[in-house]
Amino acid sequence: MIKKQGKEIGNQSVMSDSEQHQLFEPAENPLEERLGKAFFEDLPTTPGVYKMYGQSGRLLYVGKAKNLRNRLFTYRRVKSSHSSRKVKRLVQMIRHIELQHCESEEEALLTENRLIRNKKPEFNRAKKSPDTYYFLILRPEENQLTFRLSMQHPEDKSILSYTYGAFKGHRTIRKGTGALLRQLYLAEHDIQTPFQFPTVLTNNLTPLSYELPLGNELVITTAFQEEVENFLSGKSTVFIEKIVEVATNRNLLTEYIGRLILKDCESLKYFYKQCLHRNWQLQQTLELEERLIPQGKLDDYLIKAAFKEG
Structure with missing residues (x-):
């Protein structure tokens, strides 16, 4: 030294x-x-x-x-x-x-x-608190989908297969998960205007937890679940195409709510690129055995992957 x-x-x-x-x-x-x-x-x-x-x-x-x-x-x-x-x-x-x-x-x-x-130097901001990086949990249950954002690795082993992360980027995550919840709700309920969404789903601050009631039971079909899982795992954006397909079949894209749907799709694409797919790329590039990336290792993995790819 x-x-x-x-x-x-x-x-x-x-x-x-x-x-x-x-x-x-x-x-x-x-x-x-x-x-x-x-x-x-x-x-x-x-x-x-x-x-x-x-x-x-x-x-x-x-x-x-x-x-x-x-x-x-x-x-x-x-x-x-x-x-x-x-x-x-x-x-x-x-x-x-x-x-x-x-x-x-x-x-x-x-x-x-x-x-x-x-x-934790006082003038540093980035990378200072990896314990604030999020894990996302989306679990189908009998009459609902249970959604949760957590800053702690889940201890309940029964929900590990429904858990994704860790992800960094507070604004990107909250905006992306807000879009995700709205579009899952839209898929499950026959709504025609943004005013028919529950208020909690249209607030500026996306909820950290939400129990989405099933209606049409579309999101629990095997095919739809697979696309949601592939999306959250960072493997595919077909889920977004499914959302557009649902909206098109209901003639929603030509209505006022269509603007919100398309805006949410853009948020989902950005969330996918910056968080979901990036984590999948880390898994592939570094040949990681763990499915979930620990919060304290995410920043180091991003550096190692960048130099390995370079």
């Missing part, structure tokens, strides 16, 4: 955002003065991870780089006039930077993932 440390600033109190902004406004970037020119002159051009610390050794940010010298020089060049508030605030708070050499860019990415998960 390579360690680089700049000058420590005494017992200086933590500044407010406005004070930080004022100090940084006409002044030059404080990093070179604080860390010293030798820090930047001696930076390696190898892949690695950098850890930025504030006062009292507080870890502020973890990043990775294919070339540490090039990446850290971008922080040296940060100016008030053309940098985000977040980056300016980070630069103002940095007291020393620690470098960790890695053998490859892939190793740097995996090391960054591990550090962010374990240390």
Whole structure:
């Protein structure tokens, strides 16, 4: 491990955002003065991870780089006039930077993932909480379909075969599952307008759980169930074609509700691409034995698959 440390600033109190902004406004970037020119002159051009610390050794940010010298020089060049508030605030708070050499860019990415998960630096956002990645459960029962989004791996073995995930991307998942529930409800009930959907299915926030009552009993037919399972497993989008077929047979696409159906189909396609099919590709590319991807491994698997495919 390579360690680089700049000058420590005494017992200086933590500044407010406005004070930080004022100090940084006409002044030059404080990093070179604080860390010293030798820090930047001696930076390696190898892949690695950098850890930025504030006062009292507080870890502020973890990043990775294919070339540490090039990446850290971008922080040296940060100016008030053309940098985000977040980056300016980070630069103002940095007291020393620690470098960790890695053998490859892939190793740097995996090391960054591990550090962010374990240390949870305050300026990092992505990959910080994989325990918030979702599992999706859709289980047919006697008189209903039971739907649930969970941030915990199900312990009940009886529902494992109806469970999919883990998936990341909060907005994509909630929007995609909302479209899924509406179109399953439409398949089961003879509705003609969006106003006939249960209110919970038209709210902006998709429910985390829902018991969809059966009506036409279409969704529990073997053929339909197989297409839903193939869709959720990331193997096929024929399910979306089935939804369009149902709507066409009922002459719904020419009605006002048709706009919602087509919009939901687009959400389902995006959900499939970003979550469902991506997980299936991970299974194939990495030859994973486990059907469900653990939350804490998803980000690492995405990196390994990208480098394997590349």
